[in-house]
Amino acid sequence: xxxxxxxxxxxxTGYVGWQRxxxxxxxxxxxxxxxxxxxxxxxxxxxxxxxDAGVHARGQVVGASLDRDLAADAVVRALNVRLPPAVRVxxxxxxxxxxxxxxxxxxxxxxxxxxxxPVADPFERAYAWHVPEPLDVVVMDSAARLLEGEHDFTAFxxxxxxxxxxxxxxxxxxxxxxxxxxxxxxxxxxxxxxxxHMVRTIVGTIVEVGLGRQPVEWLAEVLASEDRRRxxxxxxxxxxxxxxxxxxxxxxxxxxxxL
Amino acid sequence: xxxxxxxxxxxxTGYVGWQRxxxxxxxxxxxxxxxxxxxxxxxxxxxxxxxDAGVHARGQVVGASLDRDLAADAVVRALNVRLPPAVRVxxxxxxxxxxxxxxxxxxxxxxxxxxxxPVADPFERAYAWHVPEPLDVVVMDSAARLLEGEHDFTAFxxxxxxxxxxxxxxxxxxxxxxxxxxxxxxxxxxxxxxxxHMVRTIVGTIVEVGLGRQPVEWLAEVLASEDRRRxxxxxxxxxxxxxxxxxxxxxxxxxxxxL
Numbered sequence: 001x002x003x004x005x006x007x008x009x010x011x012x013t014g015y016v017g018w019q020r021x022x023x024x025x026x027x028x029x030x031x032x033x034x035x036x037x038x039x040x041x042x043x044x045x046x047x048x049x050x051x052d053a054g055v056h057a058r059g060q061v062v063g064a065s066l067d068r069d070l071a072a073d074a075v076v077r078a079l080n081v082r083l084p085p086a087v088r089v090x091x092x093x094x095x096x097x098x099x100x101x102x103x104x105x106x107x108x109x110x111x112x113x114x115x116x117x118p119v120a121d122p123f124e125r126a127y128a129w130h131v132p133e134p135l136d137v138v139v140m141d142s143a144a145r146l147l148e149g150e151h152d153f154t155a156f157x158x159x160x161x162x163x164x165x166x167x168x169x170x171x172x173x174x175x176x177x178x179x180x181x182x183x184x185x186x187x188x189x190x191x192x193x194x195x196x197h198m199v200r201t202i203v204g205t206i207v208e209v210g211l212g213r214q215p216v217e218w219l220a221e222v223l224a225s226e227d228r229r230r231x232x233x234x235x236x237x238x239x240x241x242x243x244x245x246x247x248x249x250x251x252x253x254x255x256x257x258x259l
Numbered sequence: 260x261x262x263x264x265x266x267x268x269x270x271x272t273g274y275v276g277w278q279r280x281x282x283x284x285x286x287x288x289x290x291x292x293x294x295x296x297x298x299x300x301x302x303x304x305x306x307x308x309x310x311d312a313g314v315h316a317r318g319q320v321v322g323a324s325l326d327r328d329l330a331a332d333a334v335v336r337a338l339n340v341r342l343p344p345a346v347r348v349x350x351x352x353x354x355x356x357x358x359x360x361x362x363x364x365x366x367x368x369x370x371x372x373x374x375x376x377p378v379a380d381p382f383e384r385a386y387a388w389h390v391p392e393p394l395d396v397v398v399m400d401s402a403a404r405l406l407e408g409e410h411d412f413t414a415f416x417x418x419x420x421x422x423x424x425x426x427x428x429x430x431x432x433x434x435x436x437x438x439x440x441x442x443x444x445x446x447x448x449x450x451x452x453x454x455x456h457m458v459r460t461i462v463g464t465i466v467e468v469g470l471g472r473q474p475v476e477w478l479a480e481v482l483a484s485e486d487r488r489r490x491x492x493x494x495x496x497x498x499x500x501x502x503x504x505x506x507x508x509x510x511x512x513x514x515x516x517x518l
Contacts (some may be wrong), residue, residue, distance in 0.1 A: 056382070076378065085384045119335065122270040123315070123386065125344045231491040 002069050005095045006031075006045075006062040006079070007253035013238065017053040017095035018060070018213055027051070027087060028123045031062060034082035036073075039066045048101040048245040049108055051196075054237035056127065059090075059109075059244035060259040063101040073216035107246040110122040112203045113239045126185065129203075129239035135210035140175040143209040144187060147173045148200065154226040156202050158234075166226075168193050175206065181236040188243075196218065197234050261328050264354045265290075265304075265338070267320040267478075270345040272385045272497065276312040277319070280391065286310070286346060290321060298325045307360040307504040308367055311456075313496035315386065318503035322360040346471050358380075362382035366430065366505040368449040371462045372498045376442035388462075388498035394469035396444055399434040399460075402468045402478040403446060405434045406461065412484040415461050416454035417493075425485075434465065447502075458495050464491035 008031065016024035020032075028045055033108040035043035048061040070078070072092040079089045115121050115130035147170050154166045169192040174207040187203050205222060208214045222230045267290065275283035279291075287304055294302035306322040331351040338348045350360040373385035374380050379389040406429050413425045428451040446462050464481060467473045481489045495501065 009381050060383075067439075073430050080378065084490050085379065086381050088378050088381050090378050120341065120344065122268050122345050122347050123317075125270075128381070 001065050001067060002141050003097045003099055004075055004092045005063045005099060005101070006064060006075075006089050007091045007109055008060045009088050009090050010056060010060065011126070012051060012054050012056045012088070013055065015086075016086055017022050017045050017055065018049065018051040018057075018129050018175055020062075023030075024053075027057075027060070030065075030083055030087055031079070034079045035064050035066070035199050037082055038078050039068055039069065039173065046101050048105045048235050049194075049242050051240075051242055055242070056239045057242040062104070063099050063243040065094070065097065066154045068111075070258075075235065078249065094121050101245075104247055105193075105245050106248055107190055108194060109172075109188070109243040109246070110199045111201060111241050111243050112187040112189075112235065114185040114203075114207070115183055115239070116177075116185045116186070120182070121181075124184070127241075129236050131185075131207060131211075133211055135185055136186045136212065137175055137177050137193075137210065139216050140185075140187075140206050140210040142242075143206050144173045144189075144202075146216070146219045147223065151223055153195055153198055153223070155222050155228055155231050156198045156205070157228060158197040158201075159228060163195060166195060168198075173202075177192060177218070199240060200235040200237065201231050201233075203235040203239070207235065208232045221252060260326060260356060262322060262324045262354050262356045262358055262468045263334055263351045264358060264360070265323060265334075265348050266350045267306075267321050268317050268347050268416075269315060269319065269320045269367075269449075270351050270385070271310060271313050272311065272345070274345075276314065277306050277308065277310045277316075283312075286316075286319070288341055289346055290323075290338070293338045293428055294323050294325070296341055297337050297461065298327055300326065305360050307364045308501050309503055310455075310499075311496050313431070314499045314501070315497075316501040319501050320360050320364070320504040320506075322354070322358050323331065324356065338470050363451075363506055364504050366449055366451055367449070367453060368431075368502040368505070369460060370459045370500050370502050371446040371448075372493065372500070373446070373462075373466070374442055375444045375446040380440075380442070383443070385497055386500075388464060388469075388495050392470055394444055394466065395471065396434055396436050396469065398475050399444075399446075399469040399474045400516070401467050402462075402465050403432045403434045403448075405475070405478045408484065410482055410486055412454055412457055412482070413459045414481050414487055414490050415464070417456035417460075418485060418487060422454060425454060432461075434469075448504075458499060459494040459496065460487075460490050460492075462494040462498070466494065467491045 016026050020026045020029045031045040046063045075092040101102045114132045115124045115128040116135045176179040277286050279285045279288045305322045334351040374383045374389045375394045376385040409428045420452040431449040
């Protein structure tokens, strides 16, 4: 029973999110249907991150075990012909049968995109939150960096979270304008794990600082309060993208099938 | 009767192109409906370039005259609330009533995007042609540069063209890979004007060189032949984008409403 680590990119527009739901089309459902069709029996697909409805991914990681023994390249091709163009298996690599996409993940990297110009961009309308008022990216970056380190992120966590611990380690948290289109502002964050709505609530809070409604230090106050009501609003899902999931060297062979 | 030069960006996916057609939704039709609704009488919108179905624009230029005397910023806002999110008026500027978006244009710049990797990118599926086989961008660029200068472009022109002259001046014609995603290959071309399907046929021809099926000098042979049957196939429309239209200083006041 060969096990594969699949790297999956998807445009989350119009889907109910990664996880199967009672109604609507999920990315997990599409992948499980493709895997099951390929293998001739029901195949579960386990994702590293449960992205919400409308959230995108460039580097979601999915573990799946097949009865058929196929070369990694053949798995990529066979799945892509069974998937819609909005979902692509970028690479596959054979891993130990003990591989667990979620529990073995050491870190995840997300990017949140903001289109900061008076007029929205037609090409970013499904991939960036449109904030028409000018943002001060220097103070946003200062605020974002206050979240680096190990903290209790309860203040940035959806009420319905059912996690055991709300402590997480954030390795990188930064904001910058992207050249050449300076209207594009990105928030890049890497961490040991993320609570439900955590990245989007951080973005909603940092934007308050960028609009001049709150000072930089407010971010530290909100964090220390451990009170969700203190943070800003949750930024919309379509600006968010799961960029990559990092694993320890042990759980993977050295070379991946390249893009 | 104030006349405005409008800069318009649109995602051409699903539209019949710039020009009004007997059936389907055109960008011109959407703009004329918005202008007419704003002005309370039928307002024609004249575009600088007649983009084909599925072709995009970042900098289409449109001329329109209104009875109402509105500030340029007010025109931008009033039109955008009347347009779908796929079409945005990026800026408006008051110009002389003699302004003609097409005849006054000195040059146009197009970009054609190619996604050159074994697996397609979900986020580029509507904005780039997927060419899975490796492209040699160095020879493609050499071939592209053979088109710079004044030439008869009949070989790269759709049969149904009804133009008086097939001579055009190409100021820039170049191919490169874009960092950070080296899978993205772009063809950038600026010229005094373009024949129907000219950019897409140039791209289809240059790709033959990039795939190693033809030598660089073949581009010069095809050009000199003035025979459409000698060129490569017409690349698909969704990779093409009208980036900008240049005008002489005379036809415009100095400052534009900025993005």
